[in-house]
Amino acid sequence: MKKLVIVGSGMSAMKVVDEVLKIDPLMYQITIIGAETVLPYNRIMLSPVLAGEKEFDDIKTHDENYFSQNNITFKPGFEVTTVGRKAKNVEVVNLEDQSLERINYDRLVICTGSTPFILPLPGKELEGVVSFRDIYDVEYMKSEAGKDKKVAVIGTGLLGLEAANGLNELGFDVTVIGNSSSIMNMQLDPSSGGLLQKVLEQKNINFKMDAMTTKIVGETKVESLEFEDGSTMQTDMVVMSVGIVPNDDLAKRIGLHTDRGIMVGDTMMTSDPVIYSVGECIKHRGTTYGLVAPLFEQARVCAEQVCEVNHHMYTGSDISTKLKVSGVDVFSAGEFDNADDEVMCSKDHALNTRKRLSIRDNKLVGAVLFGDSTDGLFYFDLIKKETDITDMRKTLLFGDISIDTASAGSVGVERMADDEQVCGCLGVTKGDIVTAVAGGCDTFELMQEETDCGTGCGGCSSVAKQIFSFVSDIESVAKDTLCDCTSHSTQEVREHVRSLEVVATIDEVRSALDFSDSCEKCGAAINYYLSSQFNAQYKHNDNERPHNEKMHANLQNDGTYSIVPQMQGGLTTPDELKALADIAIKFKVPTVKVTGGQRIDLLGIPKENLNDMWDELSDAGMEAGYAYAKATRTCKSCVGRDHCLMGTQDSMGLSVKMEDAVWSHFMPHKFKMGVSGCPRNCAESTIKDFGVICTEKGYEIHVAGACGIRTKACLKDRFFKKEEDVVKYLKAFVQLYRVEANYLERVMHFEERVGLDYIRSKLDTPEKIKKWADQLPSTVKNPWVTTNHRQSA
Template sequence: MKQRLVVIGNGMASLRFLERLTERAPGLYDVTVVGAEPQAAYNRVLLSSLLGGEVDEAACAFRGLDWYETHGIRLITGAPVTEIDRENGLVMVGETHVLPFDKLVLAIGSLPIRLPKPGMDLPGVLTFRDLADVAAIRKAAVEHAKAIVIGGGLLGLEAAVGLARLGVDTTLLHVMDRLMERQLDHAAAGLVKRAMEARGVRVLLKADTAAIEGEGRVERLVLSDGTVLPADLVVMSVGVRPNVALAQNAGIETARGIKVDDRMQSSDARIYALGECAEHRGQVYGLVEPAYEQAEALSRHLVGEEAAYTGTALSTSLKVSGLPVFSAGQIEAPEGAETVLMSDPGLGLYRKLVVADDRLLGAVFVGDIAEQGWCKELIRTGASMAEHRDDLMFGRPAAPAPQPLAA
């Protein structure tokens, strides 16, 4: 008899795990996947492009239903899991459906945070996390609408750019003194702000939301300094929290996320977690790359290979209004380190290296990010960069064109 493997969640982390598991050991497990959304796994990275009309929903899809069928995977969509019965090895789907399991993988992602301020429950206050959110935002973003996006992190910028592409009057509010403060220093964040404004997004920094007001739906947003901004639509993008309620109710150990070891195993030896819901060595990740690395490690472990996930060196790579941006490692120099800078605001170019003892600790690039892969590898390995400073700062020289042979 095959062991029964149930995967709760059908997002990007879940699909990557299933792909790697079926590649390594096709047919090893009797696999059932349960997803709360009505669609099979799709590319969340493209949500801002979908919002802005650059791609359609079909372009966001990963695998058709035939892929699951071909690999012997039962896929249940539009069905939230309501309970995990660890004692009897059962998963309750909805009110009536029961799935037995021998091994269970939790890939249930995270939940968007709403500010604890008045008016957050008014119609017209939306989040930006999934296809349903995109549909709701597009429906509200009618002609002449005034939209406000709260949050100057990665998702907030993407939401604002998407709305601006629709021709909506868009204002981005951020409570900090610069955009993407966790990934960018002031100079790089200033270039990103200029790029946003060039696309028609009004950016207000140090803007603390006090309340959202309206009679029956959103009409205005009030800042803590008393400024009143008219609004027909407010998109909340102030962060996420790991989705841990299901695990907590089942008595699985949690902190910020579901606590896992290097094999992605929870406090119950039969139950694993990966992606945004998992907490590994005290760290919760909200990016795709760590989720994929976790999926790789877990798939190897479940087919009997030696595997350990030891953590991910975080990096960010994106385009803001067509402006390439890359950040990795430490963005400010610690004591004893040095900073190497190259800046040309007129061309929208900026490069910053944080270096200590000829080792690269961090990098911030804006405008030209061609060396991002090299930087990530140097930060990850700690290899010496003594002979590569110029190449990292100015780019590797192009190979000379081949010369024709003499007759």
């Protein structure tokens, strides 16, 4: 058996191996040498790992079983030091113990990829200066999370923006620094870049554009940045994402032809006839590619060559970029920066979508789509084929208008070659989708499970659905279902509940909608929807509530529980404190803690003590704090004008009134409030679901903030002069949220879904505010003294 050695374990290297095994799994004994100490993974998916949306295990592309089943020797943590081209062997070093060994080869494939370009700035060697290129970079950034740090991301390309988004999700204060006037200027025209920047700014990512960084300042760690205009910016970390450099060091050392990359021909052969090269380390016809689709095309050609078959040649790639950046679909192809081109442009302000088409000599030469990339394939086909668009000029901005007719897709998905890339994140081709459907995948979701198509950034989903529908003749519309027990979406279940004229039970709703089973997720959601629809007429089904709500206490890691009594606005009395101390001593509570919401938490309580402790707390005049529930939580406040020299209003008094107004209502999610007695904001009111900033003239209302895994500053909503108007508006806001938000949808996500303008439109007059406020039902009883809620020990 011949010997094939692959240098590198990245995506292009592993694609070569995959293709070789498809052609002839018995031709080679394969050895893979990777400098990284982990299993191969999808670098494109580092962004969701950084953001906490995925774990490293989710992005691994090949596991141990793959190597053992295919008799492959995988050597992670090794590096090739030199290649004996005459003897056909490689010398490798174990990076851990520095031991050396030689491995013979018949064919050698170099896939050393690229290295991140680090700007040659003074201070670049300081601790806290990192790139965003591998899993080790991600692990470092995540290790710094939760430390209230500022991060500067230098670079406004895709990787820089993805790093910024992930760091923002982790809670960092992020500023993106660019030396041009618009972001992603290699893929987007300035107007589209501006729209994307606005979306990111709404997520509290800051931007400093047209800025040239000149120095990174610090003793041993990063402290600040200096710019060409003399300005400075404090920062604790610098993430450089300004480009990549082909890693051709090994090729240079062994005498291969290089020129800012390993020179290869159309067969992917280097200047040595038994050494091939693929990926970001090569230069082919003067071009180096950094996208997955070209790399995978190269890998297929390379595999055919080393397996001594010759079906394809690599002549270069037509490049289009289909991405989902921070949840926004973006598509770019061709040229868009030639000032002499004709431009067609459309924008839908309501949907926040934009199309910009560049035309030259009656041919489409460039397309940029923002917010909706559905027509990307259609435009890309016109660009590649240099189609004369004279006859379709009037309708060109509408996309492929033939797609729903008998002649659908004359330039659509059916014209795509089977080997054409669909999913750039995971290298899925149209042929992979066709094969999956032929193999029995009769739903879009099953096709996704089989191929992983559309499970990366999601930017290819629209095209993948078109291909699936065309191949299977099955409608591919996928929707987020409430849970695995039903095919109905959250919205459909809620609309059914809204249509009911008489109170129903949870099981009656399940039966009416043909649920196949029951689970905690759908039980809790339907329970809430029935409650918000019928208020006092509906009796909660406690058996369908989440565990903590059943117990009226928070379950802890060790199986004990935590009880949090209500303390409105953080106010308490000596009698209450004495009662809490006596109860804690009597029941031997091991931990007593002041919470971030200005209350006292009794932790480590055995289940059998809950009922008796509730009784004694209730006898002392204290109520449940609902710390365990999807309900109104606390209203945090500062001491206000009665005690603080800076206070402008009675923040403590207002916080008590606000809690009284909306206390104990079950909500779609937890609901936190805050009142700060002056703009210094000591109560942190601007990161609450509903916050009030007191001023000399009245009260600023701020909504839809949050502090957690993702921290989001509130949006300034409106201003009131009187306390009673604040309380009435709070009641109206809460009722609107209760009625229109989905279960488990925080206020910030509700606002992001419907928009602050929509919320304002529902509450833009005193009459509307009164109407919604009056609909808020009366508060429920203290569950700690309701016998129906007592738990059996």
